[in-house]
Amino acid sequence: MNYQLESAELMLREAAADFLEKKVNGDRIRSLEKSTSGFSRELWEEMAAMGWMGLNVPEAYEGHQAGFMYLVVILEQIGRCGLASPFFHTVALGNELLNAIGSDAQKTAILPRVVRGEAILSVAYAGADEPRSPADLPLEATADGHRYRLKGTCLMVPFAHIADHLICAARIEGQGCGLFLLDPDTPGLAIKALQTSADDRQYELVFDDVVVGEDALLGTAGDSWPVFQRLLLQAAVAKCAELVGGARRALEITVAYSKERVQFGQPIGAFQAVQHHCANMLTYLDTSALITRHVCRKVHAGTANVADMAKCKAWVSDACRKLLLLAHQIYGGMGFMEESDLQIYFRRVKAAEQFCGNASFHREIVARELDL
Amino acid sequence: MFLDDREQVVLEEVRRFLRDEVTPDLVAESLHDELLYGGQLGRKFIRKFAQRGWLVPTWPREYGGLESSQMLAASIKHEMSYARVPMTFPGAFQGGPIIMKYGSEEMKAEFLPRLARGEIEFALGYSEPSAGSDLMNLRMLAEDKGDHFLINGQKTFTTQAHIGDYHWLAARTNPEGRKSERLSLFVVDFKTPGITVRPMITMAGTQTNDVFYDNVKVDRRYLVGEKNNGAQYLMSALEHERTFPYGHYLRFFEELVDYTRSARRNSKPLAGDPLIRQRLAEHATELEVIKHLYYNIAALQDEGRSSVYEASMEKVFLSEFEQRLAATAMEILGHLGQLKGSNTAAPLNGLAEYYYRWTVIETIYGGTSEVQRNIIASRGLQMPRA
Numbered sequence: 001m002n003y004q005l006e007s008a009e010l011m012l013r014e015a016a017a018d019f020l021e022k023k024v025n026g027d028r029i030r031s032l033e034k035s036t037s038g039f040s041r042e043l044w045e046e047m048a049a050m051g052w053m054g055l056n057v058p059e060a061y062e063g064h065q066a067g068f069m070y071l072v073v074i075l076e077q078i079g080r081c082g083l084a085s086p087f088f089h090t091v092a093l094g095n096e097l098l099n100a101i102g103s104d105a106q107k108t109a110i111l112p113r114v115v116r117g118e119a120i121l122s123v124a125y126a127g128a129d130e131p132r133s134p135a136d137l138p139l140e141a142t143a144d145g146h147r148y149r150l151k152g153t154c155l156m157v158p159f160a161h162i163a164d165h166l167i168c169a170a171r172i173e174g175q176g177c178g179l180f181l182l183d184p185d186t187p188g189l190a191i192k193a194l195q196t197s198a199d200d201r202q203y204e205l206v207f208d209d210v211v212v213g214e215d216a217l218l219g220t221a222g223d224s225w226p227v228f229q230r231l232l233l234q235a236a237v238a239k240c241a242e243l244v245g246g247a248r249r250a251l252e253i254t255v256a257y258s259k260e261r262v263q264f265g266q267p268i269g270a271f272q273a274v275q276h277h278c279a280n281m282l283t284y285l286d287t288s289a290l291i292t293r294h295v296c297r298k299v300h301a302g303t304a305n306v307a308d309m310a311k312c313k314a315w316v317s318d319a320c321r322k323l324l325l326l327a328h329q330i331y332g333g334m335g336f337m338e339e340s341d342l343q344i345y346f347r348r349v350k351a352a353e354q355f356c357g358n359a360s361f362h363r364e365i366v367a368r369e370l371d372l
Numbered sequence: 373m374f375l376d377d378r379e380q381v382v383l384e385e386v387r388r389f390l391r392d393e394v395t396p397d398l399v400a401e402s403l404h405d406e407l408l409y410g411g412q413l414g415r416k417f418i419r420k421f422a423q424r425g426w427l428v429p430t431w432p433r434e435y436g437g438l439e440s441s442q443m444l445a446a447s448i449k450h451e452m453s454y455a456r457v458p459m460t461f462p463g464a465f466q467g468g469p470i471i472m473k474y475g476s477e478e479m480k481a482e483f484l485p486r487l488a489r490g491e492i493e494f495a496l497g498y499s500e501p502s503a504g505s506d507l508m509n510l511r512m513l514a515e516d517k518g519d520h521f522l523i524n525g526q527k528t529f530t531t532q533a534h535i536g537d538y539h540w541l542a543a544r545t546n547p548e549g550r551k552s553e554r555l556s557l558f559v560v561d562f563k564t565p566g567i568t569v570r571p572m573i574t575m576a577g578t579q580t581n582d583v584f585y586d587n588v589k590v591d592r593r594y595l596v597g598e599k600n601n602g603a604q605y606l607m608s609a610l611e612h613e614r615t616f617p618y619g620h621y622l623r624f625f626e627e628l629v630d631y632t633r634s635a636r637r638n639s640k641p642l643a644g645d646p647l648i649r650q651r652l653a654e655h656a657t658e659l660e661v662i663k664h665l666y667y668n669i670a671a672l673q674d675e676g677r678s679s680v681y682e683a684s685m686e687k688v689f690l691s692e693f694e695q696r697l698a699a700t701a702m703e704i705l706g707h708l709g710q711l712k713g714s715n716t717a718a719p720l721n722g723l724a725e726y727y728y729r730w731t732v733i734e735t736i737y738g739g740t741s742e743v744q745r746n747i748i749a750s751r752g753l754q755m756p757r758a
Contacts (some may be wrong), residue, residue, distance in 0.1 A: 001374050001443070001667040004675070096565035255753050270756040275749035278741070283685050284754050295510060311657040363653035364646075370629055372643045 003293050009073050014108070016077040019050060024081040024139030026341035032084075038201040039085065039162055046089065048117025055081070057096050057228050061111035062209035063095075068234075068300040072241035072292075079245025079352070083343045084200035086159035087234060088118045092238045096231050097167055097179060101219035106181060120162055124154035125228075130357040134177040134225045139207060141170035141178055148172075150180065150210040151189075160184065160191050160203035167218065169228060176223030180216045187211075198351035233306065234299055236313040236356035240292040243352045247320040249286060250345040251281050254327040257334070268330070277326045284319035284326075291315055307369040314362035317353040324349050374671070379444040386426055386448050389415045390455040393417060399456045399703055401728070404578070406622060411535065414459070415490070422490030428464050431452035435472065436488025443595065446615060446670035454619030463494035467540040469603050469612045474536065474597030483538075483559065494559070495532035497583065498540040498606075499569045500525070505743045507542070508551040508603060512585065514543035514558065521545070521595065524586040529737070533581035537562060546600045555602030559594045576730040578653050581618070610747075614738075615669050615682040616690050618662050621697060624727065627720055635704075642704065650698050658693050665689055682742040692741060694731040702728050 005013065023043060032038055047053070055071045057063020064070075072093060078087060095114060098107055098121075113119035121184065125131065127138030139152035150170055166182045184191060187209040194202045218224065255278055258269030268274050295312040298304035324346045328335045335342040355357070374385060381740060394417075401411040417739045421427065422436075431437025438444075439500040449669070452458060468487045471479055486492045503510035512525030523543055533539070538559050546558040565587035572580050629652055637644045642648055665686040701724035702709040711721025735741045749755040 001664070001671055003664070003668055003671060028704065064504060116424070253524055261754060266758070267442065267756050270758045272742075272746070272758065275755050276745045278753050278755060279685075279688075279745035279748035281746055282681075284688060286682070286685060287661045287665065287689070290668055294664055307656075308660075311660045314657045315661055363650050363657065366653035366656050367649035371633060371651060372629065372651050 001294065002297070003290055005069075005073070009069055010178070010296040012070055012071045013077065014076050015050070016052075017080070018026065019046075020083070021075050024083050025080070026339075027294065027342060028193040028345055029082050029084075030338070033199040037158065037162060038199070043083075044085070044120075045117045048115070052087070053091055053095075053117055054111075054115035056091065057111050057115055058099065060105050060354055062115045063111065068238075069296060072238055072296045074240040075238055076245035079242030079247075079348070080188070080249045082246060082249070082341070082348055083196060084348065084351075086122065088160065088235075088239070089123050089158050090114060090119075093123045094165075094167060096234065097123065099229070100227050100231060101179065101224055102181075103219060106161070106218065107291075110181075111211070113164075119164040120159065121165050121167065122157055122160045122163035122215040123167045123169075124160070126154065126156050127152075127153065130170075130361050134171045134223070137169055137171045137177060139168055139170040141172045141180065148180070148212050148214065149179075150207040150212065151208050154205040154207075157196070157203045157205050159201050160205060161193070161201070164325045164344075167235075168207075169224075172221075174217060175221065175261070177225035177228055178221065179218040179224050180212055181218055182210070182212060182216060186290050199346040200348070200351055230342075232356055233313075235290070235306075235308045236362070237295050237304070237309050239297055239352050239355050240288065240312050240316040241296065243316050243320040244285070244289050244292050244351060246345045246349050247285050247323045250324055250327045250342060250349070251278075251285050253341060254278070254281070254330050254335075258330055260270065261332075277330055281323045281326050284323040288316040288319045289310065305369075307366055310362040310365035313357060314359045314366060317359040317362070319355050321351050374443055375441070375447065379440055380442060381449075382426075382429070382438070382440070383447050383451065385424070386451050389421065389424075389426075390451055390457075393420065394455045394457055399630070402457050402459065407657075414457075414657065416461070417457070417492035422488065425488070427461065427490050428468065428488045430485070431468075431488060434758075435484040436731040442670040442673040443667065446617075446667055447490055449615070449617045450619045450666070451621070453617035456623065456624055456688045458617050458620045460491070461487075462491060462496045462536075462540060462615070463538070464490075466496065466609060466612065467494045467559070471559075471596060471610055473608065474601070474605055476593070478593060479508070479559070479596065481625065492538060493532060494538050494540040495530050495536035495562075495581075495583075496525045497530055497539045497560075499527065501528055504529075505740060507606070507751040510542060510555070512541075512542065512543040512547050513547065514556060514590070516545060516599065516737060519589045519592050521556075521592065523558075523560070523585045523590055525585050527583040527585075529572070529580050529582040530569075530583045531737070533562065533583050534571065534579060539567075539583065542602055542606065545602075552603045553600045556599050557596035557605055559596065559600040560588070560590050564588055565611075574733060576726065576733055578730075578733075600757070609681070610680045611621055612677065614687070615666055616687055616738075618659065618666060618690055621690075621694055621727075624701070624720070624723055625652075625659060625697060627723075628657075628697075628704065631720060632704060637706070648704060655693075655697055655700060658696075660692050661691060678751075684739070684747040685752070687738060688735075688741045688744045691694055691731065691734040694727065694734055698724065698727040698731045 052074050054063030055066045094326050133138050141148045141150050168180045172178045188208045190206040192204040195201050259267050261268050291312050295308050331342050401413045415694045425438040429438045429440040464487045482722050500510045514523045515523040541558040541560050546554050566586045568584040570582040632642050669679045669682050705719050707717050709724045711718035
C-alpha cells in the first residue's frame with residue numbers, strides 16, 4: 001500500500017495549488033455565482049494554458065496522456081478552492097467518453113479544441129434518478145432510416161448553456177444505450193436553467209423530437225452501456241478527489257478559527273467538545289483521502305473493480321457531508337453567513353455528494369457485489 | 373500490501389502455518405483468554421509460530437527478528453486475526469521495544485530473545501484505581517533503597533496478570549517531581565514475594581485482575597533505563613506498534629453476509645430487505661476504510677514518519693465499528709442472536725452475542741475513545757490544551 005504521491009504528481013499539485021490560490025478565492029466565487037454565466041472564460045483559458053484540459057487526452061489529439069492520477073491531483077485542488085466550472089464534465093467525463101468510444105473523426109474534431117481551451121463539453125444522461133440500467137435513461141432514441149429521433153428530458157446537466165458539444169445518453173429500442181454527440185443549438189432542443197443549492201449552473205435539457213444523423217452516434221451503433229456505466233463509476237471516484245479537496249480546506253479554516261475565536265477566556269479549540277468534533281472531522285477527512293488515493297491508483301493502473309469504486313464514493317460522499325456539518329457547528333454564526341467561505345464548501349460538498357449517485361446508490365452496488 | 377518478494381514469501385508461509393496449526397480448540401481458548409496467549413494451547417502455538425521470527429519480524433536478527441518492514445509485521449498480524457487468533461503481545465509489542473531502546477545490555481539479553489521466542493509474556497501494569505486515563509497521577513510507590521526498590525500499592529485492570537510471567541510496571545520514584553519526571557518503569561517477576569493477584573471478571577466472561585504490592589523488593593537491575601524517565605519512555609512508546617488488527621471482524625462479517633444470503637424472515641428472503649442490504653454494504657465499506665487506516669500506519673512507520681494520531685484514529689474507528697457490526701448481527705439474527713455458542717441452535721457459533729458484549733470493552737481498554745480523540749486533536753491538529 002502506498003498512499004503518497006509520486007514526485008511528478010507532487011509537482012503538478014504544487015503548480016495547481018499555487019495557480020488556484022492566486023486566481024480563485026471566496027470573493028471571486030461569490031461574484032461568479034452572482035454573474036449571468038457563472039463562468040469565467042479568462043480563467044478557463046488560463047487553466048487550458050496550464051495543460052489541464054489534455055491530461056487524459058492521447059498525444060495524437062494534442063494531449064499529454066498523463067493518466068487518471070494526474071487528473072485527480074488537479075480535481076483535488078479544484079475542490080480545495082471551491083470553484084464550480086465545466087472542468088469536471090469536459091475533462092473527467094467528456095474526454096474519457098470520447099477516448100473510449102468516439103471515432104477517430106470525432107476525436108480529431110473535438111479533443112484538440114478541448115485541449116486548447118476552445119471547446120467545452122457537457123454530458124446529459126440522468127432524469128429524476130441516477131440510472132442503473134439503459135431502461136432508466138430518460139432520453140429515448142428511435143431509429144428512422146439513417147437518422148435518430150430523440151425524445152425526453154434530461155436533468156442536472158452542468159454548464160449546458162456554454163457547452164460547445166453535448167454528449168447525451170439515450171436508450172435505443174432493442175440495442176441498449178447509445179451516446180449521441182450534439183450541438184447545443186440543434187433544433188428541437190431546449191436548454192432551461194435549474195436553480196440549485198450550490199448555484200453551480202445545472203440545466204434541464206428538453207428534447208422535443210430532435211433529429212440527428214447516425215453520424216452523431218459516438219462510435220458505432222450498439223450497446224455503449226457497459227462502457228458508459230464504467231466511466232460514470234470512474235467519474236464518481238474522480239469526484240471523490242474533489243470532495244476530499246473541499247473537505248480538507250473546510251477542516252483547515254475551521255480548526256484555524258477554533259484556535260482564534262476566544263470565549264470564556266480561552267480559544268474555543270481548547271474545549272474538549274470542540275476538539276472531539278475536530279477529531280471526528282479529521283477522521284472523516286483521512287479515511288476519505290486514504291480510500292480515494294488507493295482507488296484512484298487502482299483506476300490509474302486499470303485494476304479497480306466495481307466494488308472498489310462504489311465503496312469509495314459511498315464512503316467519501318457521507319464522510320465529507322458529515323465533516324461539513326461538524327465544521328458549521330464549530331464555526332457558529334460566522335459560518336453560515338454569505339461572506340463566509342465555509343458555506344461555499346458546505347454547498348459544493350452536498351452537490352458533489354449527489355453527483356453520479358449518492359452513498360445509498362453506491363451501497364446498493366456494493367450489496368450486489370456481495371451477492372446479496 | 374506493499375511487500376517485496378522476500379517478504380511476500382514469508383507471508384505465504386505464515387498463511388500456510390495458520391491453516392495447519394489453528395484448531396477450533398485453540399480459537400476457543402484464545403477467545404476465553406481475551407485473545408491472549410497465556411493458555412496451554414496458545415503458548416504451544418506461539419512458541420512454534422515465533423521460532424520463525426514471526427512474532428517480532430521488525431526486530432534485529434540478534435534479538436530474534438527478521439529486520440523486516442512494518443508492512444510485513446502488520447500483514448502477519450492481519451493473517452493471525454483473520455485466522456481467529458488475533459493475539460496481542462504486551463511484552464513483544466510494547467515492553468520489548470522500550471527495553472530495546474532504553475534498557476541496559478544486561479536487560480536486553482535477559483528479556484528480548486525470550487520475548488521474541490514467545491517463551492515469556494508481560495502484563496501491562498499501568499492502571500490504578502485512581503489513575504486510568506490520567507496515568508501520570510498513578511500512586512504506586514517505588515522507594516529507592518540503593519541495590520533494590522521497595523514497591524507498595526495497587527494496580528487494577530492488569531489483564532494478563534494471571535497468565536503472564538512478568539509485570540511491566542509503572543511506579544512513582546520521585547513523588548514530588550514534575551509530572552513528566554515522576555515515574556520509572558520496572559520488569560517484575562510475578563513470583564516475587566509480596567505480590568497478590570485477585571481476579572476481576574468482565575461482562576464478556578473474560579478475566580482481568582487487581583494486583584497488590586506489599587513491600588515487594590525489586591532488584592535495581594530490573595529498573596528500565598534511567599530512574600524517573602518512565603513517562604518519557606511511555607510517550608515514546610506511542611510511536612511503536614499500537615495497531616489493532618481487524619481480520620477477525622472481517623471474517624465474522626463474511627459469515628454474517630453468508631447467513632443473510634440464505635436466511636428468511638416471515639417467509640421473505642432477508643437479503644431482499646433494502647435496510648439490511650444498505651447496512652451490510654455500509655459495513656463492507658467501513659471494513660475497506662479500516663484496511664487503509666491499518667496499513668497506512670505501517671506505511672508511515674516504514675517511511676520513518678510519525679503515526680501517533682493515526683494509531684489513535686484506527687483504534688477509535690475500528691472499535692466503534694465493531695460495536696456497530698455486533699449490533700447489526702444481533703438485529704439480523706433476531707432473538708436467536710442472544711444464544712451463546714454453547715447452544716446447538718446458536719447461529720454463527722454464538723459469536724454475535726459474544727461480540728455484542730466484548731466490543732463494549734474494546735472502546736475502553738488501551739485508552740477510551742474520548743482519550744483517543746484528545747490525542748487526535750492535539751497530535752493531529754495541534755489544538756490547544758484546556
